[in-house]
Amino acid sequence: MPSAAMPGTPPARTLAFETASPSARGGRTVPEPIDEHVDLASLPKEERLARMRHSAAHVLAEAMLDLMPEAELGIGPPIETGFYYDFRLPRPLTQEDLVWLEERMRRSVAACHPFRMERITRQEALERWKNQPFKLDLLKDLADGEITQVTHNGFTDLCKGGHVNHTGEIGPFKLTSIAGAYWRGDEKNPMLQRVYGILFETEEELAEYERQLEEARRRDHRRIGRELGIFALFDEVGPGHVVWLPAGATIRRELERWIVDLEVERGYQHVVTPPVAKLELYQRSGHWQHYQDAMYPVMERENERYVLRPMNCPHHILIFASQQRSYRELPLRIAELGTMHRWEKSGELTGMSRVRIMTLNDAHIFCAGPEQVEQEAEGVLRLMEEVYATLGLRDYYYRLSLGERGSPKFVDNPAMWDAGESLLRRVLEKLGLPFVEAPGEAAFYGPKIDVQFKTAAGKDETLVTIQVDFHLPNQFELEYIGEDGQPHRPIIVHRGVLSTMERMVALLIEQYEGNFPLWLAPTQAVVVPIADRHVEYARQVAAKLRAARLRVTVDERNERMNAKIRDAQLQKVPYILVVGDREVQAGTAALRVRGGGDLGAMPVDAIVERLRSERDARALVP
């Protein structure tokens, strides 16, 4: 963060400055004080919050040294909702420690200790931080002359600045959790203990954020998925191996039928290929060399080695290569609901959204050249926009993931990268889709467009990608015959739209909070007979709905009508049809909408019509 210090201007006198009294320390050079006074009110809110959060991290470290003087300090930056500080400690932190630390922080905040910043020489810094190995590690990256430290209430931290004037300006906060984190985010480094805190400008905003967290817990697909019978995970089946229950299988089937129809309309050719292949296939594609760690172990029988496929591309490439291709056939769009297996590390699995066996709405488009790639990328983006609009998804954004020239992580072919990146950028701009650029996030073989969305828990996840691939066509020496009668190498566009069925359904559960629109709802209507004598009529009503291919059940349990209605509401069934004496008499049903109320009696045929048109329109309500 840039310092607010302006050398030469008369400092706006602050408490911090007046109390600053750098000691001469026996004739050695005196650290040079820096006036970092800021007028908080004049700053953009974002920066004001960042300063508060970062300052709170300092106070946390101060408190920690009070609790454990031997604590080794890592870093303590502001983050999206608060701050954290990493420590290496002689023992694991407990919940009680958190309470103590928070109380100790509040005392420091109440005392309005000024923050004082000063510049020190490398020599001074090495001496000052000789017992703090992580600070020494940080010093390695700092040039002499840019080393600064910040002190408040007798606690000094190596720090580049960005504070409030005194601890009293720190907003309301809470310490929330303890977590492990590798030093500098590298798993080869030691694991530190990270204390997280949340901090906002006002008590109201803090309370609002906590309310949002509560809300997120309510939307959690793992909870709703169990309550609505959508999926289950069994220890015996294995972690990350999703079992789709009837309700979930219904949702998935609807999504699959829909997307396959959309794709076929757009010239995709759907195929079905086996989820197992010989190891050699993946050696040739390069996956074995690059992604072995993420693959299930090899199976061996009769001197042949097989793997569960982590990706579908090689299979589709074989289909392309299985006959001589003419430029007239391109772009050739091969699509599949392809099941893939990836050995995600055990700690990375989450419910249905991060799993080990998944089915991707996958396709590989074999293109004749950059112009076709551009056209196809545009077609994919248009399809995405249509699909996400139908599903009511709004909270996503596009990310253009770029390579890094000269980095060993990426294929060395600058011309290819330039071409690929600029064409993807051009397509996004042409369609007027806002996007962010992310250097270094590309696939090793080419740039890509990622569709990013936020989970209920607030984490960013990649839904799908559009990738430009110049690499696999080389590995497999793909060719088509051009207009000139000569062989040419195609370019492959890898793309998904619905993502994996697992991740998409997890996302939709959270998006709808389990209230699936009619066309996706596992049970679309429940008929509730008021008394036993209405059961026969209820069955007739259900039969009429079923004849229109609506998914309907009759609640014949020996329960009161109120209980049946309540249970159907809790199961988030879109429509409830109540039938009693009056309805039997009139040939009607009393219709009740999920989340709404009693719409009154109407002819059964009218209800069938209403539901049918709502379903066929894929309406988002109810």
Next chain:
RNA sequence: GCCUUCGUAGCUCAGCGGUAGAGCGGCGCUUUCGUAAAGCGUAGGUCGCCGGUUCGAAUCCGGCCGAAGGCUCCA
């Protein structure tokens, strides 16, 4: 995979050295009801698994399995 926490009935959870409990749910009976929970009765648990300490372990210790929150990773 790493750090921390957690694992008791189908679900939510209490019990935390003396031999297992509640609510909801299930099942049975009664009730036949007009828009979000009828009443009564009853069954159900090797307290995640394996080992150790102890006269005695759901409870303490160790290992393993699984889950959660982070970190790392995410083709």
